[in-house]
Amino acid sequence: MDAHVAQLQMQYRNYILSLYQQGFLDDQFTELKSLQDDGTPDFVAEVLSLFFDDCVKLVGNMARALDQTGTVDFSQVGANVHQLKGSSSSVGAKRVKGLCINFKELCEAKNYEGCVRCLQQVDIEYKTLKAKLQDMFNLEKQIVQAGGIVPQVDIN
Amino acid sequence: LDLQFLFAMGMAAAECQFHVLAVDDSLVDRKLIERLLQKSSCQVTTVDSGYKALEFLGLRQGTESNDPTALSPSPQVRKSLLLSFEKEVNLIITDYCMPGMTGYDLLKKLKESPAFKNIPVVIMSSENVPARISRCLEEGAEEFFLKPVRLADLNKLKPHMMKTKLKNQKLEEIETPSDDENGTVAAVEPEIKDSVEMEIKMLPLQSETEPKRVLLQVVQQEEQMLSNNKRKSMEEGLSTDRPRPRLEGIATAV
Helix, strand or coil: CCHHHHHHHHHHHHHHHHHHHCCCECHHHHHHHHHCCCCCCCHHHHHHHHHHHHHHHHHHHHHHHHCCCCCCCHHHHHHHHHHHHHHHHHHCEHHHHHHHHHHHHHHHCCCHHHHHHHHHHHHHHHHHHHHHHHHHHHHHHHHHHCCCCCCCCCCC | CCHHHHHHHHHHHHHCCEEEEEECCCHHHHHHHHHHHHHCCEEEEEECCHHHHHHHHCCCCCCCCCCCCCCCCCHHHHHHHHHCCCCCCCEEEEECCCCCCCHHHHHHHHHCCCCCCCCCEEEEECCCCHHHHHHHHHCCCCEEEECCCCHHHHHHHHHHHHHHHHHHHHHHCCCCCCCCCHHHHHHHHHHHHHHHHHHHHHCCCCCCCHHHHHHHHHHHHHHHHHHHHHHHHCCCCCCCCCCCCCHHHHHHCC
16 A cells, blocks of 8 residues: 555545544534435535635624614624524534534624624634645545545544 | 335335435535435435425426416426426425525425425435424424434434335335336346335234235236336436436446
């Protein structure tokens, strides 16, 4: 077996495990991967792409809603948080989802400063996740290009 | 066990051509539910609102009608819905929280409609609110799934979908199958036989098994002919997200 491929595969395995261990991903991400097969090799990438599009849109909406000089419509902010919480939950984006749960409470409490801070955190968090997953996909590509198969990583 | 149940089981095992209408305003969730359903060997149509779901079913007449929220389909629409494979829906799965018409509103409208009250409806929600769950179940929802929905959840749906298959089979008996494409039939046959036989073993059959086996062979042939018709007319896609997969892929997917 090619040593280079083996090394890449090990790197990949460790990387995936670290993403779970550091709380970036949860078992819903595992579920997503299990739904991908030879007939739908881009499923995970496609869903994640839609998720990140959602993040951009929703964060933008929330930023605008919080930028109102005068009365902030917290229910509007809350509605967007609800949507983001939903889609982050659906893809296994654990940290983003966790932030959304806090965010929701802040909206209900009409805590302006809290909301602004939380939104900043959400923004950083989804971008961080996006970069991490991009690295993961790049590793997958490298493995395939080196003639290997992307290993199934057993989280347990 | 009555023979019509066996008919439905045979059809279901043969091609698993359940058609599910999935309703969700979230694009991510639509993509996910679509994949889950395809993985469960179902045909899927996704729409992003309750209004679009009703339009798809033919319940809403659209802008031409005097009453845009009319709940009874015209006789013509009704006939085409009952006899056409294209819009036969075996199950509707809908998100609860949607702007405008909620999943609960949609459920109510469907249960109030003579034409569609027998289509099983499943509600999905990201929130575990017991009052919400019981309200939906009381209104006639078959199941309530907490999101994110998993493949295991969908396995609970097969019995519900078979009920409508059974019912529609009765209505389709009057439609005569047209030409059979010998090539396709020959290719598909062995596959269908095996899976139907598997189903037979699983059923607690009554004493006379012979007549039932003959009946099932008839079902196989009829199903192949009907599904060939379906193949021809299948290309009408209503998913708003991406082109529907070709039938060949669906037929062989498990």
